[in-house]
Amino acid sequence: MKSKKYWLTMSDNHSVYLRKWEDVETPTAIVQIAHGMAEHIERYHGLAQFLNNHQIIVYGNDHRGHGETGNRANTQGFLGKRNGFDRTAQDLKEITSFIRNEQPDLPIFLLGHSMGSFLSRRYLSFADRELSGAIFIGTSYQPPLLLHMGKFLARLNIAIQGKKTPATFLNKLTFANYNKKTEANTAFDWLSSDKEIVKNYIEDPYCGFLPSNQFFYDLYEGIGKIQDNRYAEAIDKELPLLFLTGDQDPVSQYSQGMLKAVHFYRKVGLENITYHIFKDKRHELLNEKNKQEIYQYIFTWIKEHITCMETTKSL
Template identity: 25%
Template sequence: MAESREWTYQGRQGDLAARTWSGTGEPVRVVLIAHGYGEHVGRYERLADRLVADGAVVYAVDHVGHGRSDGERVLIGDFEDVVDDFRTLHETARREHPGLPVVLLGHSMGGLIAARYAQRYGNTLAALVLSSPVVGRWDAVGQLLAFDEIPDVPLDITTLSRDPAVGEKYAADPLVWHGPFKRATLQALERSIDAVGQGPALPEGLPVMWIHGEADALVPIDGSRAGVEHLRGPRFVERTYPEARHELFNELNADAVTNDVTRFIREAAG
Protein backbone atom coordinates (compact mmCIF):
# COMPACT_ATOMS: atom_id res chain seq x y z
CA MET A 1 0.00 0.00 0.00
CA ALA A 2 1.22 3.50 -0.82
CA GLU A 3 2.31 5.81 1.96
CA SER A 4 0.22 8.97 2.24
CA ARG A 5 1.08 12.40 3.59
CA GLU A 6 -1.53 15.01 4.45
CA TRP A 7 -0.65 18.70 4.21
CA THR A 8 -2.29 22.06 3.64
CA TYR A 9 -1.71 25.10 1.50
CA GLN A 10 -3.30 28.50 1.12
CA GLY A 11 -6.01 28.73 -1.51
CA ARG A 12 -7.91 31.77 -2.69
CA GLN A 13 -10.52 31.33 0.07
CA GLY A 14 -8.61 29.65 2.87
CA ASP A 15 -6.58 26.58 3.69
CA LEU A 16 -6.92 23.58 1.38
CA ALA A 17 -6.35 20.00 2.55
CA ALA A 18 -4.02 18.12 0.21
CA ARG A 19 -2.64 14.61 0.13
CA THR A 20 0.36 12.96 -1.48
CA TRP A 21 0.71 9.21 -2.05
CA SER A 22 4.13 7.72 -2.76
CA GLY A 23 5.98 4.41 -2.81
CA THR A 24 9.38 3.29 -1.63
CA GLY A 25 11.15 3.67 -4.98
CA GLU A 26 11.81 6.73 -7.11
CA PRO A 27 8.70 7.72 -9.09
CA VAL A 28 8.80 8.08 -12.86
CA ARG A 29 5.76 10.35 -13.20
CA VAL A 30 3.36 12.58 -11.27
CA VAL A 31 -0.41 12.07 -11.37
CA LEU A 32 -2.72 14.84 -10.16
CA ILE A 33 -6.30 13.87 -9.22
CA ALA A 34 -9.24 16.31 -9.27
CA HIS A 35 -12.16 14.82 -7.32
CA GLY A 36 -15.87 15.24 -7.97
CA TYR A 37 -18.68 17.30 -6.45
CA GLY A 38 -19.49 16.77 -2.78
CA GLU A 39 -16.72 14.25 -2.14
CA HIS A 40 -13.06 14.35 -1.06
CA VAL A 41 -9.63 12.93 -1.87
CA GLY A 42 -9.90 10.17 0.74
CA ARG A 43 -12.23 8.32 -1.62
CA TYR A 44 -9.33 7.82 -4.06
CA GLU A 45 -7.05 5.70 -1.87
CA ARG A 46 -7.45 2.54 -3.96
CA LEU A 47 -6.81 4.36 -7.24
CA ALA A 48 -3.80 6.13 -5.75
CA ASP A 49 -2.38 2.82 -4.55
CA ARG A 50 -2.63 1.39 -8.04
CA LEU A 51 -1.05 4.45 -9.67
CA VAL A 52 1.81 4.42 -7.16
CA ALA A 53 2.37 0.71 -7.79
CA ASP A 54 2.75 1.61 -11.47
CA GLY A 55 5.46 4.18 -10.77
CA ALA A 56 3.62 7.41 -9.97
CA VAL A 57 3.63 9.83 -7.10
CA VAL A 58 0.05 11.08 -6.67
CA TYR A 59 -1.18 14.50 -5.53
CA ALA A 60 -4.77 15.55 -4.82
CA VAL A 61 -6.57 18.29 -2.93
CA ASP A 62 -10.02 18.76 -1.42
CA HIS A 63 -11.53 21.59 -3.46
CA VAL A 64 -12.74 24.66 -1.59
CA GLY A 65 -15.84 23.83 0.45
CA HIS A 66 -15.15 20.09 0.23
CA GLY A 67 -13.76 17.47 2.57
CA ARG A 68 -11.32 18.95 5.07
CA SER A 69 -10.74 22.21 3.16
CA ASP A 70 -11.96 25.62 4.29
CA GLY A 71 -15.05 27.27 2.85
CA GLU A 72 -18.81 27.00 3.08
CA ARG A 73 -19.77 23.44 2.22
CA VAL A 74 -19.94 22.80 -1.55
CA LEU A 75 -20.09 26.51 -2.31
CA ILE A 76 -18.03 27.34 -5.40
CA GLY A 77 -18.57 30.81 -6.80
CA ASP A 78 -16.15 30.59 -9.70
CA PHE A 79 -14.40 27.52 -11.10
CA GLU A 80 -11.59 29.68 -12.42
CA ASP A 81 -10.60 30.14 -8.77
CA VAL A 82 -10.62 26.35 -8.31
CA VAL A 83 -8.34 26.03 -11.33
CA ASP A 84 -6.03 28.63 -9.75
CA ASP A 85 -5.97 26.62 -6.51
CA PHE A 86 -5.21 23.46 -8.44
CA ARG A 87 -2.35 25.24 -10.18
CA THR A 88 -0.68 25.63 -6.78
CA LEU A 89 -0.96 21.87 -6.20
CA HIS A 90 0.63 21.26 -9.61
CA GLU A 91 3.45 23.70 -8.92
CA THR A 92 4.16 22.01 -5.60
CA ALA A 93 4.37 18.61 -7.30
CA ARG A 94 6.74 19.97 -9.94
CA ARG A 95 8.92 21.61 -7.31
CA GLU A 96 9.14 18.39 -5.29
CA HIS A 97 9.68 16.20 -8.37
CA PRO A 98 11.38 18.37 -10.99
CA GLY A 99 11.62 16.97 -14.47
CA LEU A 100 8.93 14.29 -14.10
CA PRO A 101 6.02 14.22 -16.59
CA VAL A 102 2.71 15.29 -15.05
CA VAL A 103 -0.63 13.61 -15.83
CA LEU A 104 -3.96 15.13 -14.78
CA LEU A 105 -6.94 12.89 -13.99
CA GLY A 106 -10.32 14.44 -13.24
CA HIS A 107 -13.55 12.70 -12.29
CA SER A 108 -17.08 14.13 -12.78
CA MET A 109 -16.97 17.78 -11.62
CA GLY A 110 -13.24 17.17 -11.34
CA GLY A 111 -13.34 16.32 -15.05
CA LEU A 112 -14.72 19.79 -15.71
CA ILE A 113 -11.96 21.30 -13.58
CA ALA A 114 -9.35 19.17 -15.37
CA ALA A 115 -10.68 20.13 -18.80
CA ARG A 116 -10.55 23.83 -17.98
CA TYR A 117 -7.12 23.39 -16.42
CA ALA A 118 -5.87 21.71 -19.58
CA GLN A 119 -7.28 24.54 -21.69
CA ARG A 120 -5.28 27.00 -19.61
CA TYR A 121 -2.16 24.96 -18.86
CA GLY A 122 -2.19 22.04 -21.27
CA ASN A 123 1.36 22.71 -22.38
CA THR A 124 2.55 21.76 -18.86
CA LEU A 125 0.86 18.35 -18.92
CA ALA A 126 2.03 15.03 -20.36
CA ALA A 127 -1.49 13.55 -20.56
CA LEU A 128 -5.11 14.11 -19.49
CA VAL A 129 -7.66 11.54 -18.27
CA LEU A 130 -11.34 12.55 -18.09
CA SER A 131 -13.51 10.18 -16.05
CA SER A 132 -17.29 10.64 -16.42
CA PRO A 133 -16.64 14.38 -16.92
CA VAL A 134 -19.21 17.16 -16.54
CA VAL A 135 -18.49 18.73 -19.93
CA GLY A 136 -20.61 19.37 -23.00
CA ARG A 137 -24.18 19.21 -21.70
CA TRP A 138 -25.38 18.40 -18.21
CA ASP A 139 -29.15 18.87 -18.13
CA ALA A 140 -29.33 18.53 -14.33
CA VAL A 141 -27.91 22.05 -13.89
CA GLY A 142 -30.67 23.80 -15.82
CA GLN A 143 -33.34 21.59 -14.28
CA LEU A 144 -32.24 22.46 -10.74
CA LEU A 145 -31.82 26.17 -11.45
CA ALA A 146 -35.41 26.28 -12.73
CA PHE A 147 -36.68 25.71 -9.18
CA ASP A 148 -37.36 28.73 -6.98
CA GLU A 149 -35.81 26.73 -4.15
CA ILE A 150 -33.25 24.02 -4.87
CA PRO A 151 -34.81 20.73 -3.73
CA ASP A 152 -33.14 19.08 -0.76
CA VAL A 153 -33.15 15.62 -2.28
CA PRO A 154 -30.26 13.28 -1.39
CA LEU A 155 -28.18 11.76 -4.14
CA ASP A 156 -29.50 8.43 -5.38
CA ILE A 157 -26.58 6.31 -4.19
CA THR A 158 -27.49 3.52 -6.62
CA THR A 159 -26.28 5.76 -9.48
CA LEU A 160 -22.69 5.56 -8.22
CA SER A 161 -21.92 1.88 -8.75
CA ARG A 162 -23.49 -1.53 -9.22
CA ASP A 163 -21.74 -2.50 -5.98
CA PRO A 164 -24.21 -1.66 -3.16
CA ALA A 165 -21.36 -1.30 -0.67
CA VAL A 166 -20.07 1.75 -2.55
CA GLY A 167 -23.32 3.65 -2.10
CA GLU A 168 -23.66 2.58 1.53
CA LYS A 169 -20.13 3.77 2.34
CA TYR A 170 -20.78 7.06 0.51
CA ALA A 171 -24.01 7.64 2.46
CA ALA A 172 -22.21 7.04 5.77
CA ASP A 173 -19.17 9.21 4.98
CA PRO A 174 -19.20 12.37 7.16
CA LEU A 175 -16.82 14.19 4.80
CA VAL A 176 -19.23 13.75 1.86
CA TRP A 177 -21.86 16.46 1.40
CA HIS A 178 -25.36 15.00 1.69
CA GLY A 179 -27.38 18.21 1.39
CA PRO A 180 -28.76 20.16 -1.59
CA PHE A 181 -26.80 22.00 -4.27
CA LYS A 182 -26.10 25.67 -3.64
CA ARG A 183 -27.56 27.93 -6.33
CA ALA A 184 -24.28 29.82 -6.70
CA THR A 185 -22.45 26.54 -7.32
CA LEU A 186 -24.93 25.50 -9.99
CA GLN A 187 -24.56 28.89 -11.67
CA ALA A 188 -20.77 28.54 -11.53
CA LEU A 189 -21.03 25.04 -13.02
CA GLU A 190 -23.17 26.40 -15.86
CA ARG A 191 -20.66 29.16 -16.58
CA SER A 192 -17.71 26.77 -16.47
CA ILE A 193 -19.35 24.22 -18.77
CA ASP A 194 -19.95 27.08 -21.22
CA ALA A 195 -16.37 28.33 -20.80
CA VAL A 196 -14.97 24.91 -21.67
CA GLY A 197 -17.34 24.55 -24.62
CA GLN A 198 -16.39 27.97 -25.98
CA GLY A 199 -12.74 27.69 -25.06
CA PRO A 200 -9.88 26.35 -27.14
CA ALA A 201 -9.28 22.76 -28.12
CA LEU A 202 -6.42 21.19 -26.24
CA PRO A 203 -2.86 21.18 -27.58
CA GLU A 204 -2.60 18.73 -30.48
CA GLY A 205 0.26 16.89 -28.85
CA LEU A 206 -1.58 16.28 -25.56
CA PRO A 207 -2.75 12.65 -25.20
CA VAL A 208 -6.34 12.56 -23.90
CA MET A 209 -8.28 9.59 -22.54
CA TRP A 210 -12.03 9.66 -21.94
CA ILE A 211 -13.67 6.94 -19.84
CA HIS A 212 -17.39 6.74 -19.13
CA GLY A 213 -19.99 4.24 -17.97
CA GLU A 214 -22.67 3.59 -20.56
CA ALA A 215 -25.28 3.28 -17.78
CA ASP A 216 -24.24 6.50 -16.02
CA ALA A 217 -27.52 8.13 -14.97
CA LEU A 218 -25.82 10.86 -12.92
CA VAL A 219 -23.71 12.34 -15.75
CA PRO A 220 -25.14 10.72 -18.88
CA ILE A 221 -22.60 9.75 -21.49
CA ASP A 222 -24.38 11.43 -24.41
CA GLY A 223 -24.20 14.84 -22.74
CA SER A 224 -20.47 14.54 -22.10
CA ARG A 225 -19.64 13.34 -25.60
CA ALA A 226 -20.08 16.74 -27.24
CA GLY A 227 -17.71 18.36 -24.76
CA VAL A 228 -15.11 15.66 -25.22
CA GLU A 229 -15.33 15.93 -29.01
CA HIS A 230 -14.63 19.65 -28.71
CA LEU A 231 -11.59 19.09 -26.51
CA ARG A 232 -9.97 16.05 -28.07
CA GLY A 233 -7.03 16.12 -30.42
CA PRO A 234 -5.42 13.47 -32.62
CA ARG A 235 -3.93 11.58 -29.65
CA PHE A 236 -7.24 10.43 -28.20
CA VAL A 237 -8.40 7.21 -26.52
CA GLU A 238 -12.02 6.47 -25.66
CA ARG A 239 -13.16 3.68 -23.36
CA THR A 240 -16.81 3.21 -22.50
CA TYR A 241 -18.05 0.39 -20.29
CA PRO A 242 -21.43 -1.32 -20.80
CA GLU A 243 -23.67 -1.39 -17.71
CA ALA A 244 -21.14 0.65 -15.67
CA ARG A 245 -22.46 3.59 -13.67
CA HIS A 246 -20.87 6.86 -12.57
CA GLU A 247 -17.90 5.99 -10.38
CA LEU A 248 -15.83 3.79 -12.65
CA PHE A 249 -13.00 3.43 -10.14
CA ASN A 250 -15.52 2.02 -7.64
CA GLU A 251 -17.44 -0.15 -10.09
CA LEU A 252 -17.63 -3.94 -10.29
CA ASN A 253 -15.15 -3.75 -13.18
CA ALA A 254 -12.90 -1.23 -11.41
CA ASP A 255 -9.78 -3.37 -11.88
CA ALA A 256 -10.26 -3.46 -15.66
CA VAL A 257 -10.90 0.30 -15.76
CA THR A 258 -7.82 1.04 -13.67
CA ASN A 259 -5.72 -1.26 -15.86
CA ASP A 260 -6.89 0.65 -18.95
CA VAL A 261 -6.04 3.99 -17.35
CA THR A 262 -2.64 2.97 -16.02
CA ARG A 263 -1.71 1.51 -19.41
CA PHE A 264 -2.72 4.76 -21.14
CA ILE A 265 -0.74 6.85 -18.65
CA ARG A 266 2.31 4.63 -18.99
CA GLU A 267 2.25 4.80 -22.77
CA ALA A 268 1.48 8.53 -22.89
CA ALA A 269 3.80 9.82 -20.18
CA GLY A 270 6.46 7.15 -19.82
Protein backbone atom coordinates in the same frame (compact mmCIF):
# COMPACT_ATOMS: atom_id res chain seq x y z
CA MET B 1 1.53 3.20 3.34
CA LYS B 2 3.87 6.15 2.93
CA SER B 3 1.90 9.37 2.50
CA LYS B 4 1.80 13.05 3.44
CA LYS B 5 -0.88 15.62 4.17
CA TYR B 6 -0.42 19.32 3.40
CA TRP B 7 -2.25 22.59 3.76
CA LEU B 8 -1.41 24.80 0.78
CA THR B 9 -2.13 28.52 0.63
CA MET B 10 -3.52 29.53 -2.75
CA SER B 11 -2.83 32.87 -4.45
CA ASP B 12 -6.01 34.32 -2.89
CA ASN B 13 -4.90 33.12 0.60
CA HIS B 14 -7.46 30.30 0.75
CA SER B 15 -6.17 27.12 2.42
CA VAL B 16 -6.53 23.87 0.45
CA TYR B 17 -6.00 20.36 1.80
CA LEU B 18 -3.64 18.22 -0.28
CA ARG B 19 -2.87 14.53 0.04
CA LYS B 20 0.21 12.78 -1.34
CA TRP B 21 0.68 9.02 -1.73
CA GLU B 22 4.35 8.21 -2.28
CA ASP B 23 4.95 4.56 -1.39
CA VAL B 24 7.20 4.31 -4.44
CA GLU B 25 10.80 3.14 -4.85
CA THR B 26 11.59 4.28 -8.39
CA PRO B 27 8.94 6.80 -9.49
CA THR B 28 8.23 7.11 -13.20
CA ALA B 29 5.33 9.60 -13.22
CA ILE B 30 2.83 11.58 -11.16
CA VAL B 31 -0.96 11.52 -11.22
CA GLN B 32 -2.79 14.56 -9.87
CA ILE B 33 -6.41 13.76 -8.98
CA ALA B 34 -9.38 16.16 -9.08
CA HIS B 35 -12.31 14.56 -7.25
CA GLY B 36 -16.00 14.97 -8.01
CA MET B 37 -18.91 16.88 -6.53
CA ALA B 38 -19.96 16.19 -2.94
CA GLU B 39 -17.09 13.82 -2.19
CA HIS B 40 -13.42 14.10 -1.17
CA ILE B 41 -9.92 12.94 -2.03
CA GLU B 42 -9.63 10.15 0.57
CA ARG B 43 -12.06 8.11 -1.53
CA TYR B 44 -9.25 7.68 -4.08
CA HIS B 45 -6.97 5.75 -1.74
CA GLY B 46 -7.48 2.49 -3.67
CA LEU B 47 -6.44 4.02 -6.98
CA ALA B 48 -3.49 5.77 -5.32
CA GLN B 49 -2.31 2.50 -3.77
CA PHE B 50 -2.55 0.73 -7.13
CA LEU B 51 -0.59 3.47 -8.89
CA ASN B 52 2.04 3.52 -6.13
CA ASN B 53 2.47 -0.23 -6.67
CA HIS B 54 3.22 0.65 -10.30
CA GLN B 55 5.78 3.34 -9.35
CA ILE B 56 3.52 6.37 -9.83
CA ILE B 57 3.29 9.07 -7.16
CA VAL B 58 -0.22 10.44 -6.54
CA TYR B 59 -1.36 13.87 -5.33
CA GLY B 60 -4.92 15.04 -4.83
CA ASN B 61 -6.70 17.88 -3.05
CA ASP B 62 -10.08 18.51 -1.46
CA HIS B 63 -11.72 21.25 -3.53
CA ARG B 64 -13.15 24.39 -2.02
CA GLY B 65 -16.41 23.60 -0.28
CA HIS B 66 -15.46 19.92 0.01
CA GLY B 67 -13.81 17.58 2.50
CA GLU B 68 -11.15 18.99 4.81
CA THR B 69 -10.86 22.20 2.76
CA GLY B 70 -14.55 22.97 3.16
CA ASN B 71 -14.56 21.88 6.79
CA ARG B 72 -11.70 24.21 7.77
CA ALA B 73 -13.33 27.19 6.04
CA ASN B 74 -16.86 26.17 7.13
CA THR B 75 -17.99 26.39 3.50
CA GLN B 76 -19.28 22.93 2.66
CA GLY B 77 -21.05 23.06 -0.69
CA PHE B 78 -19.87 26.61 -1.47
CA LEU B 79 -17.02 27.28 -3.92
CA GLY B 80 -16.89 31.05 -3.47
CA LYS B 81 -18.82 34.31 -3.59
CA ARG B 82 -18.22 34.64 -7.34
CA ASN B 83 -16.28 32.85 -10.06
CA GLY B 84 -16.01 29.84 -7.76
CA PHE B 85 -15.61 27.33 -10.58
CA ASP B 86 -12.74 29.20 -12.22
CA ARG B 87 -11.10 29.79 -8.85
CA THR B 88 -11.27 26.07 -8.03
CA ALA B 89 -9.80 25.22 -11.44
CA GLN B 90 -7.04 27.75 -10.75
CA ASP B 91 -6.30 25.84 -7.54
CA LEU B 92 -5.54 22.76 -9.66
CA LYS B 93 -3.04 24.78 -11.70
CA GLU B 94 -1.36 26.11 -8.56
CA ILE B 95 -1.20 22.61 -7.09
CA THR B 96 0.47 21.41 -10.29
CA SER B 97 3.08 24.13 -9.78
CA PHE B 98 3.61 22.92 -6.20
CA ILE B 99 4.02 19.35 -7.48
CA ARG B 100 6.47 20.50 -10.13
CA ASN B 101 8.59 22.22 -7.47
CA GLU B 102 8.67 18.97 -5.47
CA GLN B 103 9.16 16.74 -8.51
CA PRO B 104 10.98 18.71 -11.24
CA ASP B 105 11.68 15.80 -13.58
CA LEU B 106 8.64 13.51 -13.61
CA PRO B 107 5.74 13.77 -16.09
CA ILE B 108 2.44 14.86 -14.51
CA PHE B 109 -0.90 13.41 -15.62
CA LEU B 110 -4.11 15.09 -14.46
CA LEU B 111 -7.07 12.81 -13.64
CA GLY B 112 -10.48 14.36 -13.09
CA HIS B 113 -13.66 12.53 -12.13
CA SER B 114 -17.14 13.97 -12.76
CA MET B 115 -17.10 17.60 -11.54
CA GLY B 116 -13.34 17.13 -11.26
CA SER B 117 -13.28 16.36 -14.98
CA PHE B 118 -15.08 19.64 -15.71
CA LEU B 119 -12.63 21.53 -13.49
CA SER B 120 -9.73 19.76 -15.19
CA ARG B 121 -11.02 20.67 -18.63
CA ARG B 122 -11.26 24.31 -17.54
CA TYR B 123 -7.72 24.14 -16.17
CA LEU B 124 -6.42 22.92 -19.54
CA SER B 125 -7.77 26.08 -21.17
CA PHE B 126 -5.44 28.16 -18.98
CA ALA B 127 -2.76 27.04 -21.48
CA ASP B 128 -0.55 25.49 -18.82
CA ARG B 129 2.29 23.41 -20.28
CA GLU B 130 3.28 21.44 -17.18
CA LEU B 131 0.98 18.50 -17.89
CA SER B 132 1.92 15.46 -19.97
CA GLY B 133 -1.65 14.19 -20.32
CA ALA B 134 -5.16 14.34 -18.88
CA ILE B 135 -7.76 11.69 -18.02
CA PHE B 136 -11.46 12.53 -17.76
CA ILE B 137 -13.82 10.06 -16.09
CA GLY B 138 -17.60 10.46 -16.09
CA THR B 139 -17.53 13.69 -18.08
CA SER B 140 -20.07 15.05 -20.55
CA TYR B 141 -21.24 17.76 -22.93
CA GLN B 142 -24.36 19.62 -21.81
CA PRO B 143 -26.91 21.28 -24.12
CA PRO B 144 -26.19 25.05 -23.96
CA LEU B 145 -29.89 25.88 -23.62
CA LEU B 146 -30.12 23.75 -20.46
CA LEU B 147 -27.07 25.51 -19.03
CA HIS B 148 -28.63 28.93 -19.69
CA MET B 149 -31.87 27.79 -18.04
CA GLY B 150 -29.92 26.41 -15.09
CA LYS B 151 -28.05 29.69 -14.62
CA PHE B 152 -31.31 31.64 -14.78
CA LEU B 153 -32.93 29.42 -12.13
CA ALA B 154 -29.80 29.57 -9.97
CA ARG B 155 -29.79 33.39 -10.14
CA LEU B 156 -33.46 33.39 -9.20
CA ASN B 157 -32.86 31.15 -6.21
CA ILE B 158 -29.88 33.26 -5.12
CA ALA B 159 -32.02 36.42 -5.29
CA ILE B 160 -34.78 34.84 -3.20
CA GLN B 161 -32.84 32.60 -0.80
CA GLY B 162 -29.22 33.78 -0.84
CA LYS B 163 -25.95 32.41 -2.20
CA LYS B 164 -25.11 29.99 0.61
CA THR B 165 -28.57 28.50 1.07
CA PRO B 166 -28.67 24.75 0.29
CA ALA B 167 -30.04 24.36 -3.24
CA THR B 168 -32.86 21.89 -2.66
CA PHE B 169 -34.68 22.77 -5.88
CA LEU B 170 -31.60 22.94 -8.12
CA ASN B 171 -30.22 19.69 -6.72
CA LYS B 172 -33.51 17.91 -7.40
CA LEU B 173 -33.67 19.42 -10.89
CA THR B 174 -30.15 18.18 -11.67
CA PHE B 175 -30.29 14.70 -10.16
CA ALA B 176 -33.99 13.73 -10.19
CA ASN B 177 -33.70 11.31 -13.12
CA TYR B 178 -30.27 9.84 -12.42
CA ASN B 179 -31.72 6.59 -11.07
CA LYS B 180 -34.24 6.11 -13.88
CA LYS B 181 -32.27 3.23 -15.47
CA THR B 182 -31.19 1.74 -12.15
CA GLU B 183 -32.89 -0.65 -9.75
CA ALA B 184 -32.69 1.91 -6.98
CA ASN B 185 -32.70 1.19 -3.26
CA THR B 186 -31.21 4.59 -2.41
CA ALA B 187 -30.88 8.02 -4.03
CA PHE B 188 -27.28 7.21 -4.95
CA ASP B 189 -27.43 3.80 -6.65
CA TRP B 190 -26.55 5.47 -9.95
CA LEU B 191 -23.02 5.98 -8.60
CA SER B 192 -21.95 2.32 -8.54
CA SER B 193 -23.31 -1.21 -8.83
CA ASP B 194 -21.32 -2.06 -5.69
CA LYS B 195 -23.82 -1.73 -2.83
CA GLU B 196 -21.04 -1.43 -0.24
CA ILE B 197 -19.63 1.61 -2.06
CA VAL B 198 -23.06 3.25 -2.11
CA LYS B 199 -23.58 2.47 1.59
CA ASN B 200 -20.19 3.97 2.49
CA TYR B 201 -20.94 7.06 0.41
CA ILE B 202 -24.24 7.63 2.20
CA GLU B 203 -22.61 7.19 5.62
CA ASP B 204 -19.64 9.46 4.84
CA PRO B 205 -20.22 12.97 6.30
CA TYR B 206 -18.10 14.45 3.51
CA CYS B 207 -20.25 12.87 0.78
CA GLY B 208 -23.70 13.45 -0.65
CA PHE B 209 -24.27 16.83 0.99
CA LEU B 210 -26.54 19.46 -0.52
CA PRO B 211 -24.54 22.16 -2.36
CA SER B 212 -25.47 25.84 -2.27
CA ASN B 213 -27.38 27.93 -4.80
CA GLN B 214 -24.14 29.71 -5.74
CA PHE B 215 -22.41 26.35 -6.25
CA PHE B 216 -24.90 25.37 -8.93
CA TYR B 217 -24.61 28.75 -10.63
CA ASP B 218 -20.83 28.39 -10.68
CA LEU B 219 -21.09 24.82 -12.00
CA TYR B 220 -23.45 25.74 -14.85
CA GLU B 221 -21.29 28.74 -15.76
CA GLY B 222 -18.11 26.66 -15.65
CA ILE B 223 -19.50 23.92 -17.88
CA GLY B 224 -20.57 26.62 -20.32
CA LYS B 225 -16.99 27.88 -20.48
CA ILE B 226 -15.43 24.49 -21.13
CA GLN B 227 -17.85 24.08 -24.05
CA ASP B 228 -16.91 27.48 -25.51
CA ASN B 229 -14.58 27.32 -28.52
CA ARG B 230 -12.72 30.43 -27.35
CA TYR B 231 -11.47 28.60 -24.27
CA ALA B 232 -11.08 25.13 -25.79
CA GLU B 233 -8.86 26.46 -28.57
CA ALA B 234 -6.28 27.52 -25.94
CA ILE B 235 -5.64 23.88 -24.97
CA ASP B 236 -2.35 22.35 -26.07
CA LYS B 237 -3.26 20.57 -29.32
CA GLU B 238 -0.63 17.87 -28.72
CA LEU B 239 -1.74 16.98 -25.19
CA PRO B 240 -2.83 13.33 -24.88
CA LEU B 241 -6.39 13.02 -23.54
CA LEU B 242 -8.19 9.91 -22.27
CA PHE B 243 -11.99 9.87 -21.83
CA LEU B 244 -13.61 7.05 -19.84
CA THR B 245 -17.21 6.37 -18.89
CA GLY B 246 -19.71 3.61 -18.26
CA ASP B 247 -22.70 3.08 -20.53
CA GLN B 248 -24.93 3.23 -17.43
CA ASP B 249 -23.58 6.61 -16.29
CA PRO B 250 -26.30 9.31 -16.27
CA VAL B 251 -23.74 12.13 -15.93
CA SER B 252 -22.20 11.22 -19.29
CA GLN B 253 -25.73 10.73 -20.66
CA TYR B 254 -25.08 6.99 -20.80
CA SER B 255 -21.86 7.66 -22.77
CA GLN B 256 -23.44 9.92 -25.41
CA GLY B 257 -22.45 13.12 -23.61
CA MET B 258 -18.87 11.94 -23.37
CA LEU B 259 -18.82 11.18 -27.10
CA LYS B 260 -20.12 14.69 -27.79
CA ALA B 261 -17.29 16.11 -25.66
CA VAL B 262 -14.76 14.07 -27.66
CA HIS B 263 -16.29 15.35 -30.91
CA PHE B 264 -16.19 18.94 -29.61
CA TYR B 265 -12.48 18.75 -28.82
CA ARG B 266 -11.65 17.13 -32.14
CA LYS B 267 -13.45 19.96 -33.92
CA VAL B 268 -11.18 22.53 -32.24
CA GLY B 269 -8.07 20.64 -33.30
CA LEU B 270 -7.28 18.20 -30.48
CA GLU B 271 -6.50 14.90 -32.18
CA ASN B 272 -4.53 12.98 -29.54
CA ILE B 273 -7.69 11.60 -27.95
CA THR B 274 -8.49 8.09 -26.74
CA TYR B 275 -11.83 7.05 -25.28
CA HIS B 276 -13.39 3.90 -23.89
CA ILE B 277 -16.90 2.99 -22.77
CA PHE B 278 -17.23 0.26 -20.14
CA LYS B 279 -20.33 -1.88 -20.60
CA ASP B 280 -22.88 -2.06 -17.77
CA LYS B 281 -20.84 0.31 -15.56
CA ARG B 282 -22.20 3.32 -13.69
CA HIS B 283 -20.84 6.76 -12.84
CA GLU B 284 -18.00 5.99 -10.44
CA LEU B 285 -15.84 3.75 -12.60
CA LEU B 286 -13.09 3.84 -9.98
CA ASN B 287 -15.54 2.34 -7.48
CA GLU B 288 -17.17 -0.26 -9.70
CA LYS B 289 -16.90 -3.99 -9.07
CA ASN B 290 -14.31 -4.27 -11.86
CA LYS B 291 -12.28 -1.31 -10.58
CA GLN B 292 -9.00 -3.23 -10.90
CA GLU B 293 -9.66 -3.47 -14.65
CA ILE B 294 -10.27 0.30 -14.75
CA TYR B 295 -7.10 0.98 -12.76
CA GLN B 296 -5.11 -1.21 -15.15
CA TYR B 297 -6.57 0.52 -18.20
CA ILE B 298 -5.53 3.92 -16.82
CA PHE B 299 -2.05 2.71 -15.91
CA THR B 300 -1.52 1.12 -19.33
CA TRP B 301 -2.47 4.37 -21.06
CA ILE B 302 -0.10 6.37 -18.84
CA LYS B 303 2.71 3.86 -19.36
CA GLU B 304 2.29 4.02 -23.14
CA HIS B 305 2.64 7.79 -23.08
CA ILE B 306 5.64 7.68 -20.76
CA THR B 307 7.30 5.27 -23.19
CA CYS B 308 6.42 7.54 -26.10
CA MET B 309 7.95 10.56 -24.33
CA GLU B 310 11.12 8.62 -23.53
CA THR B 311 11.42 7.49 -27.15
CA THR B 312 10.95 11.05 -28.40
CA LYS B 313 13.64 12.36 -26.03
CA SER B 314 16.13 9.75 -27.23
CA LEU B 315 15.74 10.73 -30.89
